[in-house]
Amino acid sequence: MTSTPSPVIAASALTLSLGSGEARVEILRGIDLVVGAGETLALLGPSGSGKSSLLAILSGLERASGGSLSVAGADFTVLDEDGLAAARRGRIGIVLQAFHLLPTMTALENVATPLELAGMPGAMARAEAELSAVGLGHRLNHYPAQLSGGEQQRVAIARALAPKPTILFADEPTGNLDHATGEAVADLLFARAAEAGATFILVSHDEALAARCGRIVRLADGRIASDSAA
Numbered sequence: 001m002t003s004t005p006s007p008v009i010a011a012s013a014l015t016l017s018l019g020s021g022e023a024r025v026e027i028l029r030g031i032d033l034v035v036g037a038g039e040t041l042a043l044l045g046p047s048g049s050g051k052s053s054l055l056a057i058l059s060g061l062e063r064a065s066g067g068s069l070s071v072a073g074a075d076f077t078v079l080d081e082d083g084l085a086a087a088r089r090g091r092i093g094i095v096l097q098a099f100h101l102l103p104t105m106t107a108l109e110n111v112a113t114p115l116e117l118a119g120m121p122g123a124m125a126r127a128e129a130e131l132s133a134v135g136l137g138h139r140l141n142h143y144p145a146q147l148s149g150g151e152q153q154r155v156a157i158a159r160a161l162a163p164k165p166t167i168l169f170a171d172e173p174t175g176n177l178d179h180a181t182g183e184a185v186a187d188l189l190f191a192r193a194a195e196a197g198a199t200f201i202l203v204s205h206d207e208a209l210a211a212r213c214g215r216i217v218r219l220a221d222g223r224i225a226s227d228s229a230a
């Protein structure tokens with residue numbers, strides 16, 4: 001008998017509405033989603049279907065308007081903004097399409113600083129190890145402007161995984177890269193997420209990339225249209 005992995009995400013009837021009155025938009029219209037530890041899941045769907053909005057809520061960057069959400073053992077529906085920030089720390093890593101590195105910090109500092117802020121011991125050594133693991137051991141003291149797009153995204157991957165998060169989220173992580181560089185970055189993301197034992201949730205428009213995940217969830221107009229093994 002195979003045992004069901006314990007859920008790291010349990011979302012029920014999640015809704016997101018923005019604006020009020022005439023301008024009110026229903027962005028998510030009741031999302032039920034349970035994700036087990038170590039799963040790899042792709043979120044697909046047309047532009048505007050709510051993928052990034054759902055990712056922002058599941059990763060604690062935004063609060064849902066309604067429903068319940070538990071992530072890595074924390075009840076995200078009862079936490080205020082500070083509480084969410086604290087709950088994210090060490091639990092959740094995020095990689096976005098735009099790399100969002102701090103331009104005045106070196107690659108090493110970009111990875112080490114969040115670890116230092118979180119009070120983790122050995123931040124510099126851990127950051128150096130993470131950067132070496134993404135093939136950037138020779139670029140530690142380069143600034144983002146001195147790195148290619150693919151290298152910058154590797155730094156962002158190292159930064160996201162350095163705190164050893166339970167869940168890694170990526171929103172179109174190869175969207176700003178040419179095809180070959182995107183493939184290499186995708187390979188690295190899958191490999192590093194697996195090595196870290198992290199649950200991996202990927203938002204993408206790329207069917208081939210999504211097919212590398214164990215499970216594919218399709219959104220349409222703020223609802224889950226299908227949810228199946230890849």
Ligand SMILES: Nc1ncnc2c1ncn2[C@@H]1O[C@H](COP(=O)(O)OP(=O)(O)OP(=O)(O)O)[C@@H](O)[C@H]1O
Nearest residue numbers: 018019025027045046047048049050051052053054
């Ligand atoms: N801050 C906001 N205020 C109002 N509407 C918003 C806001 N953010 C997103 N939306 C709307 O919510 C809907 C879902 O947006 P979202 O960014 O989640 O879509 P997406 O599936 O990620 O699309 P894409 O594939 O283009 O990235 C869209 O109709 C968008 O216009």
Ligand SMILES: [Mg+2]
Nearest residue numbers: 051052053171
């Ligand atoms: Mg999006």
